Amino acid sequence: MEKIDKRANILEAAEKxxxxxxxxxxxxxxxxxxxxxxxxxINYYFGSKDGVFMEIMSQRIADFNAQLSCLDxxxxxxxxxxxxxxxxxxxxILSNPGFHKMMHRELSMPQRPEMFFKIKNSMxxxxxxxxxxxxxxxxxxxxxxxxxxxxxxxxxxxISNVAISPSKITSGTTLDINNEEDRELxxxxxxxxxxxxxxxxxxxxxxx
Amino acid sequence: MEKIDKRANILEAAEKxxxxxxxxxxxxxxxxxxxxxxxxxINYYFGSKDGVFMEIMSQRIADFNAQLSCLDxxxxxxxxxxxxxxxxxxxxILSNPGFHKMMHRELSMPQRPEMFFKIKNSMxxxxxxxxxxxxxxxxxxxxxxxxxxxxxxxxxxxISNVAISPSKITSGTTLDINNEEDRELxxxxxxxxxxxxxxxxxxxxxxx
DNA sequence: AGAAATTAATCAATCGATTGATTAATTTTG
DNA sequence: CAAAATTAATCAATCGATTGATTAATTTCT
Numbered sequence: 376m377e378k379i380d381k382r383a384n385i386l387e388a389a390e391k392x393x394x395x396x397x398x399x400x401x402x403x404x405x406x407x408x409x410x411x412x413x414x415x416x417i418n419y420y421f422g423s424k425d426g427v428f429m430e431i432m433s434q435r436i437a438d439f440n441a442q443l444s445c446l447d448x449x450x451x452x453x454x455x456x457x458x459x460x461x462x463x464x465x466x467x468i469l470s471n472p473g474f475h476k477m478m479h480r481e482l483s484m485p486q487r488p489e490m491f492f493k494i495k496n497s498m499x500x501x502x503x504x505x506x507x508x509x510x511x512x513x514x515x516x517x518x519x520x521x522x523x524x525x526x527x528x529x530x531x532x533x534i535s536n537v538a539i540s541p542s543k544i545t546s547g548t549t550l551d552i553n554n555e556e557d558r559e560l561x562x563x564x565x566x567x568x569x570x571x572x573x574x575x576x577x578x579x580x581x582x583x
Numbered sequence: 584m585e586k587i588d589k590r591a592n593i594l595e596a597a598e599k600x601x602x603x604x605x606x607x608x609x610x611x612x613x614x615x616x617x618x619x620x621x622x623x624x625i626n627y628y629f630g631s632k633d634g635v636f637m638e639i640m641s642q643r644i645a646d647f648n649a650q651l652s653c654l655d656x657x658x659x660x661x662x663x664x665x666x667x668x669x670x671x672x673x674x675x676i677l678s679n680p681g682f683h684k685m686m687h688r689e690l691s692m693p694q695r696p697e698m699f700f701k702i703k704n705s706m707x708x709x710x711x712x713x714x715x716x717x718x719x720x721x722x723x724x725x726x727x728x729x730x731x732x733x734x735x736x737x738x739x740x741x742i743s744n745v746a747i748s749p750s751k752i753t754s755g756t757t758l759d760i761n762n763e764e765d766r767e768l769x770x771x772x773x774x775x776x777x778x779x780x781x782x783x784x785x786x787x788x789x790x791x
Numbered sequence: 792a793g794a795a796a797t798t799a800a801t802c803a804a805t806c807g808a809t810t811g812a813t814t815a816a817t818t819t820t821g
Numbered sequence: 822c823a824a825a826a827t828t829a830a831t832c833a834a835t836c837g838a839t840t841g842a843t844t845a846a847t848t849t850c851t
Contacts, residue, residue, distance in 0.1 A: 381827090397692050399607030403811060413828055418812060476691045483684045483747060484605045495749055525741070525776035532744030533737040539691060540736070541703055568733035575784050589800085611837060621802055626838065797848065802841105809836070819826065 382420045384410040386434075389427045394473040397480060398428055425487065432481070432490055435474050436497050442467055443501065453512035454574065460505060461569050465534050469562045472538040472552055479539060502527055509577075518577040526576070530569065537565050590628045592618040594642075597635045602681040605688060606636060633695065640689070640698055643682050644705050650675060651709065661720035662782065668713060669777050673742050677770045680746040680760055687747060710735055717785075726785045734784070738777065745773050 388409035392401040403424050407414040421427045446463045449456075468475050478494055485491045505527055512518035538552070550557040596617035600609040611632050615622040629635045654671045657664075676683050686702055693699045713735050720726035746760070758765040 395692075396694060397605070397607060399605060400692070400694065402809080404809085414811090415813080415829090416827070419826075424811065479747070480688055480691050482749070483688050484603075484608070486604060486608065498748075521779070522772060522776045525745075525773060526780075528744040528748070528773075529737060529741040529776070529780065531748075532740030532742070533733070534740070536736040536740030536743060537733075539687070540706075540739075541690070564730060565733060565736075568730045568737070571729070572734075572737065572780075572784055576780055610835080612835085622837090623802070623839080624800085627800075632837065793851090795848100795850075797846100799844100799846070801844075803843100804840085806839070807837105810834080811832100812834100813832065814830085815828100816830095817826100817828070820824085821822105 381410070381412050381416055384412055385417055385420060385427060386431055390431050390474070390477075393428060393431065394477045397477075428487075429490060432478070432493065435471070435478075436493065439467060440497060440500065443504075446504075453508055453515070453517050454577070457505070457508045457512070457573060457577075458570050460508065461530060461573065462566050464501070464530075465566050465569065466562060468534050468538050469552070469558060469565070472558075475535065475538045479535065498531075502531075505530065512577065516579070519579050521577065530573070533569060533572075534565065537561065589618070589620045589624055592620055593625055593628060593635065594639055598639045598682070598685075601636060601639065602685045605685075636695075637698060640686070640701065643679075643686075644701060647675060648705060648708070651712075654712075661716055661723070661725050662785070665713070665716045665720070665781060665785075666778050668716065669738060669781065670774050672709070672738075673774050673777065674770060676742050676746050677760070677766060677773065680766075683743065683746045687743065710739075713738065720785065724787070727787050729785065738781070741777060741780075742773065745769065 385406060389401070389406045392406055392409065401424075403414055403417050406424075406427070407417060410416075417424065417427060421430055443460075443463055446460050451459065481487070481490060482494050482498075506523055509518060509521075509523050509526065513520055513523070550561055552558050552561055593614060597609070597614045600613055600617065609632075611622060611625050614632075614635070615625060618624075625632065625635060629638055651668075651671055654668050659667065689695070689698060690702050690706075714731055717726060717729075717731050717734065721728055721731070758769055760766050760769055
């Protein structure tokens with residue numbers, strides 16, 4: 376029988392190569408080879424190399440957004456909401472740092488405008504969720520007055536930095552973000568740090 | 584007379600294209616065209632496309648390190664030192680966000696190992712400067728006890744995020760990091776934010 | 792100084808290799 | 822048998838690099 380899903384094979388092999396080599400440096404021949412599939416299958420299933428890329432990105436982004444859209448509910452306090460969202464983002468992004476790396480790379484080369492805007496909009500959407508929570512918190516006085524956009528850059532930037540930068544740099548000399556066990560430890564450590572940072576920074580000072 | 588420096592022209596045109604399109608997507612033909620130079624001049628002066636890229640990166644990195652290596656001196660307090668370094672980094676990186684973008688892109692594709700390690704080492708060096716300041720501050724009790732590496736990820740990540748992400752996302756709806764005037768405003772805003780954040784986060788709590 | 796020799800700079804043309812994509816033929820499946 | 826899936830072979834286009842020839846500038850020799 377050995378019925379193999381060639382379509383899925385292509386997606387899997389392509390994602391791995393795109394992450395590793397980037398879009399341009401990845402050839403359709405290499406994708407076909409790694410997927411153990413004839414070259415023409417790529418165009419048969421996805422129309423083009425671009426089609427493969429779009430499919431991968433769209434899937435992951437949709438998946439990402441779906442898992443995060445259900446985080447902001449419930450009658451929690453502003454701080455509880457914010458910490459919950461941060462924890463969700465961190466866990467989600469660090470669960471697949473390779474894809475996050477690829478996404479950022481793509482965002483830094485606005486060559487495929489369609490994909491560029493898809494990523495940008497996805498980010499903007501997530502950003503607005505956080506922005507609303509912080510702004511509301513400031514309005515009702517439970518948060519200090521801060522530069523909201525810059526604070527969001529701090530949150531997102533910290534997560535990205537841990538996900539993308541060579542882990543030997545970020546997390547110390549021993550941990551490797553590409554190792555599953557280490558990644559769990561890094562994730563916990565990052566969440567703890569962000570919580571501590573946000574609580575310390577946003578909690579109003581009790582003046583006399 | 585009109586003696587033009589073709590070598591410099593090539594470097595300038597190439598950097599612009601590398602930033603905009605990425606290494607792979609930039610053709611030597613386009614570089615030659617934009618530099619108003621014959622194709623063969625690229626190989627004549629730099630040996631190869633890779634040679635051009637290496638030259639650009641090496642120059643910028645050396646320049647960057649030179650400008651920053653002189654920041655950590657003087658008999659300032661730990662906090663003063665740290666804020667000074669952060670201000671220096673921010674100013675320097677935001678003065679050329681395009682290059683920073685390209686550097687991160689390159690760091691996410693370890694295809695040219697030589698360049699990868701050059702960038703990595705440059706970053707590691709800068710990282711160690713900050714780490715020492717923070718660690719010393721913690722030891723002597725002027726800083727709170729925090730996860731140093733993660734805090735560095737926050738500092739670097741925040742700066743990178745502002746430099747790299749589409750500015751409409753980071754800095755609000757009106758500012759554009761590619762506009763010179765806006766960039767100045769963003770730089771000031773980012774420095775203010777980081778100072779506020781770091782001071783708030785690292786200043787020991789005055790318990791009862 | 793001036794002719795001769797040497798080096799540096801520049802060019803058009805083209806190389807072989809590789810790219811993404813397509814075709815036409817074949818096999819598998821329902 | 823007909824539709825879908827798969828293959829090998831091939832397409833034009835583009836890639837980075839190199840060639841041999843030509844011109845401009847510099848150095849050497851007398």
